[in-house]
Amino acid sequence: MRILLVGAGGVGTAITRIAARRDFFERMVVADYDLTRAEAAVAAVADAGGARFAAARVDASDEEAVTRLMTDERCDVLLNATDPRFVMPLFRAALAAGAHYLDMAMSLSRPHPERPYELTGVMLGDEQFALDDRWREAGRLALVGMGVEPGLSDVFARYAADELFDTIEEIGVRDGANLTVDGYDFAPSFSIWTTIEECLNPPVVHEADRGWFTTAPFSEPEVFDFPAGIGPVECVNVEHEEVLLIPRRVKAGRVTFKYGLGEEFINALRVLHQIGLDRTDPVTVTAKDGTRVEVSPRDVVAACLPDPAALGDRMHGKTCAGTWVRGTRDGQPREVYLYHVVDNAWSMREYGCQAVVWQTAVNPVVALELVANGTWSGAGVLGPEAFTPRPFLDLLTAYDSPWGIREQRSA
Amino acid sequence: MRILLVGAGGVGTAITRIAARRDFFERMVVADYDLTRAEAAVAAVADAGGARFAAARVDASDEEAVTRLMTDERCDVLLNATDPRFVMPLFRAALAAGAHYLDMAMSLSRPHPERPYELTGVMLGDEQFALDDRWREAGRLALVGMGVEPGLSDVFARYAADELFDTIEEIGVRDGANLTVDGYDFAPSFSIWTTIEECLNPPVVHEADRGWFTTAPFSEPEVFDFPAGIGPVECVNVEHEEVLLIPRRVKAGRVTFKYGLGEEFINALRVLHQIGLDRTDPVTVTAKDGTRVEVSPRDVVAACLPDPAALGDRMHGKTCAGTWVRGTRDGQPREVYLYHVVDNAWSMREYGCQAVVWQTAVNPVVALELVANGTWSGAGVLGPEAFTPRPFLDLLTAYDSPWGIREQRSA
Structure with missing residues (x-):
């Protein structure tokens, strides 16, 4: 397998470090708009099979340039580790190059123009699924939403449906952490720009008898008790890919995604929104040099x-991603939480990557290995829940990153 | 009396409208850095004795230019309605011109360099009181802090000491409102820039046996029940001039100022501070045109x-300023709240000014009338609590803006 990895930011860099320890691929070309970032990622894996890696410069928004790079390097898969604005050009570039494609976030949504907090508009991934026929005709696989959430969370949902439940009433992806950053009162462990986008878009919910619908931001708050010592964290509905993906393959009465932002962070986002500081359209102010600027x-x-990717050394704690499922087995009620925890101290020591970034990065590498060895195969635009889950979960454990299961009962 | 009013913003404009109905002065020159603002203020009072008013352009930071304007216009008092950055140049300009001086906010503080939340550094008004001897030698009066708060609140404190109490344990200035603005979730009725400055500086407290000291921002929260239908509002300690002024003339065990910011506003200020959005030192961002700007x-x-001065038409509700006093009378415990309420609907209808601005503006006009007719006189730097309070309170009532007194008992 010859891989073009586009994006050498935090997640892209972690991908190179994880992949360097595996032998399922022949070559990985690491491309970024900023060549020095790509070169730094490649240089960092020089001691660990680094000969398979090469750095390149590419503009992810330039479809033709990406297709040309794929062809020149004879890559058979494009792994997209850029931000969601570049999903569509990279997705089309891989199709044009006759390659497979894999990403960790899907094409962006646009709210319903009149009733944004009730009805869906353009949904996450809609633009990608619209090209499903063309991927099938090409006989190539576009494996979309294959990070940790979406990604591992979808694998958990499919695993629950296949092996743990006869009927499922509700599937709720729940993400929480107890990360703190030395020296900062308030330092998000992920991009505030993206978090604002994610949290202030109308959250989407799926119900079997109603289909997809949206709510107001921060709806349905609940306190979820996370494992591994993280404990209770306030979670709220957030727009996320799993709610669009899981119902395509798994029958469940209800599917939600709730983010364990915690009260303090939710409060900060609310205030930013109230004042209008979440806006991206410009305001005019006087700059330091006296000129008026927008x-x-x-x-x-x-x-x-601070830049969250640069905070790993000052960070403490664990992050947990997982899928909570409620239903029946053999006529009895059952409730489980399937989860994956990364301790920042471990990911820093082992990989030099902070926990949130590492947890996102490991999953697409595991998936590529399954595609490379033929365990996972298919044609068309497919989410992680479209594949047999057990081999994925076993291979994740073999990457020294085991997952867990908690049998529980609602209060 | 010939008055130079410097500053034709919200408060300056309200001063012209209030003064236009009174005959105690011969001339009022309205000066602003922006001549069109001064001209607009003068034009608005053309029908009501407008011949006494004239507009001029002046830079409030240019001491010599202000002194020259005072002399040219033969003004015998400078009324400062600018923001506190211009207190010292205007204060010195009036002294140089041999005139009286009146302001509504005092020279700025600087926190203690090592222990800002315990000890005072340079206090509000320190720079003005340092020139007390020179004002006394000149035989001229600098009446400082003569708005509503400080100002009327100080008059109330002196009135309580003179006429209502034998001993005073505590004096607490308490400010609260129930103002809302149509069409805005969050629209402060006063400058957010100044409010951040005021609220995030270390609040100052005075105790008879300890002197002045400071605390952390938002300290000693309490819910104060405001009259006239405003009701309970959460108040916190804020740095304010009354705490520096009142103990100079009135014996009290403790003096505080608490601002009824309300939970929502306090929360917003805390979040802004946590993220660092209260900072005035620049950050670098990419402007709309692609350039990097500070x-x-x-x-x-x-x-x-939105600009709070422009919101009067969309504003509803009342604002209350007042002084709560606890002590004894004839050997019995006594507790009163002396207060002044302005209904925005009334101030808009009567004067075309929003309530907060009008309430600030009426008090210096009342004080100037008392100086003009000789009821209040003196030489040196003096606060409102240095003068006999009863004539002030009677004249305020004669301006159609009565004050109130509530006898109460702590829970």
């Missing part, structure tokens, strides 16, 4: 906060 | 919010 308030918020 | 986060916050 700046995006959301960019200014991001500039006030 | 902007102050606090300026961006202000730019996201």
Whole structure:
């Protein structure tokens, strides 16, 4: 297998470090708009099978340039580790190159123009699924949403349906952490820009008898008790790919995604929104040099906060991704939480990557290995829940990153 | 009396409208850095004795230019309605011109360099009181802090000491409102820039046996029940001039100022501070035109919010300023709240000014009338609590803006 990895940011860099320890691929070309970032990622794996890696410069928004790079390097799969704005050009570039494609976040949504907090508009992934026929005709696989959430969370849902339940009433992806950052009162462990986008878009919910619908931001708050010492964290509905993917393959009365933002973070997002500091359309202010300039308030918020990818050394705690399922087995009620925890101290020591970034990165590498060895195969646009889950979960454990299962009962 | 009014913003404009109905002065020159603002203020009172008013352009930071304007116009008092950055140049300009001086906010503080939340550094008004001897030698009066708070609140404290109490344990200035603005979830009725400055500086407290000391921001929260239908509002300690002024003349065990910011507003200020959006030192962001620019986060916050002076038409509710006093009378415990309420509907209808601005503006006009007719006189730097309070309170009532007194008992 010859892989083109596009994006050498936090997640892309972690992917190279994880992949360097595996032998399922022949070559990985690491391409970024900023060549020095790609070169740094490649240099860091020089001691560990680094000869298979090469750095390149590419503009992810330039479809033709990406297709050309794929062809020149004879890559048979494109692994997209950029931000969601670049999903569609990279998705089309891989199709044009006759390659497989894999990403960790799907094409962006647009709210319903009149009733944004009741009805869906353009949904996450809609633009990708619209090209399903063309991928099938080409006999190539577009494995979409294959990070940790979406990704591993979808694998958990399919595993629950296949092996743990006869009927499923509800599937709720639940994400929580107890990460803190030394020296900062308030330092998100992920991009504030993206988090604002994710959290202030109308959250989407699926119900079997109603289909997809949306709610107001931060709806249905609940306190979820996370394992591994993380404990209870306040979670709220957030727009996320799993809610669009899981119902395509798994029969469940209800599917939600709730993010364990915690009260403090939810409060901060609410205030930013109230004041209008989440806006991306510019306001006019006087700059330090006395000129009047137009700046995006959301960019200014991001500039006030530290870069989360650079905080790994000061970070403490664990992050947990997982899927909570409630239903029946053999006529009895059953409730489980399937989960995956990464301790920041471990991921820093083992890989030099902070926990949130590492947890996102390991899953697409596991998936590529399954595609490379033929365990997972298919044609068309498919989510992780479309594949047999057990081999994935076993291979994840073989990557020294075991998952867990908690049998539980609602209060 | 010939008055130079410097500053034709919200408060300056309200001063012209209130003064236009009174005959105690011969001339009022309205000066602003922006001549069109001064001209607009003068034009608005053309029908009501407008011949006494004239507009001029002046830079409030240019001491010599202000002194020259005072002399040219033969003004015998300077009324400062600018923001506190201009207190010292205007204060010195009036002294140089041999005139009296009156302001509504005092020279700025600087926190203690090592222990800002325990000890005072340079206190509000320190720079003005340092020139007390020179004002006394000149035989001229600098009446400082003569708005509503400080100002009327100080008059109330002196009135309580003179006429209502034998001993005073505590004096607490308490400010609260129930103002709302149509069409906005979050629209402060006063400058967010100034409010951040005021609320995030270390609050100052005075105790008879300890002197002045500071606390952390938002300390000693309490819910104070405001009259006139405003009801309970959460109040916290804020740095304010009364705490520096009242103990100079009135014996009290403790003096505080608490601002009824309300939970929502306090929460918003805390979040802004946590993220660093209260900062005035610049951050670098990419502007809309692609250039890298340095902007102050606090300026961006202000730019996201509407201009409070322009919101009067959309505003509803009342604002209350007042002084709560606890002590004894004739050997019995006594507790009163002396207060002044302005209904926005009334101030808009009567004066075309929003309530907060009008309430600030009426008090210096009342004080100038007392100086003009010789009821209040003195030389040196003096606060409102240095003068006999009863004539002030009677004249305020004669301006159609009565004050109130509530006898109460702590729970």
